[in-house]
Amino acid sequence: MLDYHFQLTRPSLDTIAGILAALFVIYSVSWIIYTRFFHPLARYPGPFWASVSRFWMVSQIRGAHADKTQRELHAHLGSIVRIAPNEVAISDPDAIKTIYGINSGFTKTDFYTPWRPAWCRYPDAFTNLDEPLHASRRRITNSLYSMSSIARAEESIDKCTAVLLEKMASFAEAKRTFDMAGWAQMYAFDVVGQLFFSHMFGCLAAGHDHRGYIRSLDLLLPILCAASVMPTYIRSLFLIGGALVQPRVMKALTSLKDIDEAAEQCIAERHAQLEQGKSGDEKDILASLFAVMREKGEKVDFGRTEVKVEVYVALFAGSDTTAAAVSSVLYHLMKSPAVYKKLTNEIDEATRAGSLSSPIQYKEAAALPYLDACIKEGMRLHPSVGLTLPRHVPAGGCQIAGAWFPEGTRVGVNAAVVHRNRDIFGNDADNFNPDRWFGPDAARMDRYMFQFGGGSRTCIGKNISLCEMYKMIPELLRAYHIELVHPEHEWTTHNYWFNKPSNVETRVTARATGT
Numbered sequence: 001m002l003d004y005h006f007q008l009t010r011p012s013l014d015t016i017a018g019i020l021a022a023l024f025v026i027y028s029v030s031w032i033i034y035t036r037f038f039h040p041l042a043r044y045p046g047p048f049w050a051s052v053s054r055f056w057m058v059s060q061i062r063g064a065h066a067d068k069t070q071r072e073l074h075a076h077l078g079s080i081v082r083i084a085p086n087e088v089a090i091s092d093p094d095a096i097k098t099i100y101g102i103n104s105g106f107t108k109t110d111f112y113t114p115w116r117p118a119w120c121r122y123p124d125a126f127t128n129l130d131e132p133l134h135a136s137r138r139r140i141t142n143s144l145y146s147m148s149s150i151a152r153a154e155e156s157i158d159k160c161t162a163v164l165l166e167k168m169a170s171f172a173e174a175k176r177t178f179d180m181a182g183w184a185q186m187y188a189f190d191v192v193g194q195l196f197f198s199h200m201f202g203c204l205a206a207g208h209d210h211r212g213y214i215r216s217l218d219l220l221l222p223i224l225c226a227a228s229v230m231p232t233y234i235r236s237l238f239l240i241g242g243a244l245v246q247p248r249v250m251k252a253l254t255s256l257k258d259i260d261e262a263a264e265q266c267i268a269e270r271h272a273q274l275e276q277g278k279s280g281d282e283k284d285i286l287a288s289l290f291a292v293m294r295e296k297g298e299k300v301d302f303g304r305t306e307v308k309v310e311v312y313v314a315l316f317a318g319s320d321t322t323a324a325a326v327s328s329v330l331y332h333l334m335k336s337p338a339v340y341k342k343l344t345n346e347i348d349e350a351t352r353a354g355s356l357s358s359p360i361q362y363k364e365a366a367a368l369p370y371l372d373a374c375i376k377e378g379m380r381l382h383p384s385v386g387l388t389l390p391r392h393v394p395a396g397g398c399q400i401a402g403a404w405f406p407e408g409t410r411v412g413v414n415a416a417v418v419h420r421n422r423d424i425f426g427n428d429a430d431n432f433n434p435d436r437w438f439g440p441d442a443a444r445m446d447r448y449m450f451q452f453g454g455g456s457r458t459c460i461g462k463n464i465s466l467c468e469m470y471k472m473i474p475e476l477l478r479a480y481h482i483e484l485v486h487p488e489h490e491w492t493t494h495n496y497w498f499n500k501p502s503n504v505e506t507r508v509t510a511r512a513t514g515t
């Protein structure tokens, strides 16, 4: 009898599955009704799927063109677009000051945490979400990245440029074409090596991704970036589960280890030397980092792990970014022969007048107004970071772009959108036109340039990259004529946070004049 009763009440597997499915449907419908009609962001336009799930953003990362999609969305829907249930992208240029200005109170979201190395004791500058902690940690090494410190390292940049120019000579002689974007990245990686460790990584000399760092980053970025825009609770499952079933994810995680080991390798040797009491003659950034550790390490808790974090971040953030900026300038110059001519005239005249030495010094190059305009214009049209930099609205809420956002809302501005604003940059904002920087609005336009982020979270490596660009670009154009093999083709870009160009197939010929 008892058995009979039990059989009557025990639900079958089908029934359980049915109940779970019904609960899932009820939850999903309720969630959609809430996000569409009752959520504080419900009134803002955006794609339907973005308003109900963060997986819309994941699909954008997968597509690798979120910059283009965001520009189109803002063009059709206005200055505030909902890009996730709890997140909006804002294209109003004045939002830059409100969100990213010093003491704005806005804080980084957990978008950044997947990028943090698991072994660090303090979060690195990029992924630190705690503003006071970030300020106190950044103060420890900030001066090493000042323009005066970097300018002292000009010789390192010159060494890399010399190797690059040798390669160009061999390409010119052999009439060999090459992908300028790929060479810009090898150059940027070798500069990080020379500046930080007094030796290049060997990419330029070998003519390929010698140690596999570039491939590691290429494998890693799409996966990390997708994890960053996912709901927090699903990220570990995506990374661990993904690694088990998806070879791409496994390869990406292995690459993370490669970058980690590269950072370790770079400092191990120098640390051992220092342990043995050999002070070393190197005047590189690694030497300065160890000097910080020696002089005030105990006081500010800055040890070997913190030195390694700085190196790790430079390996991660220093090459794709700079290479994208250099590639953009050179690509757009090659696409615009009249601009190219005007720039080479400026470089040649300055050389003849004796105001550009050999190798070109940063200060000399920065004084060339047309070069300055071309570099700005390259970074305006194609900022190296191509997504919104997401922040939480601080306690008490905030008015942005004429709308009120409650505390905790995620908001962000994308340089790739703001830099095309016609009210600021003119009706030809989509075109490469360095002459715009000589008009009466130049100072105003400058205030809205956002390629290095803003406020207390402005890029720490900005001066390294600027120094590289202002020195290398005129040096290259003074010695060689470069042109696109297929000027009618567009380049290819892939936006996984770093918006990386490729397919800039280039031909080079030695110049008879200018030097």
Ligand code: HEM
Residues within 6 Å of the ligand: 125, 126, 127, 138, 313, 314, 317, 318, 319, 321, 322, 325, 383, 384, 385, 389, 390, 450, 451, 452, 453, 454, 456, 457, 458, 459, 460, 461, 462, 464, 465, 466
């Ligand atoms: C043209 C080259 C570069 C561009 C366009 C660029 C762009 C950016 C942007 C937009 C941010 C702000 C991110 C945010 O607020 O979410 C940033 C931050 C950062 N960048 Fe760069 N970057 C470049 C080169 C470098 C280099 C060479 C390094 C290292 C050697 C570097 C290291 C960092 C670090 C550590 C941060 C975080 C700063 C902080 O929050 O305190 N970057 N960069």
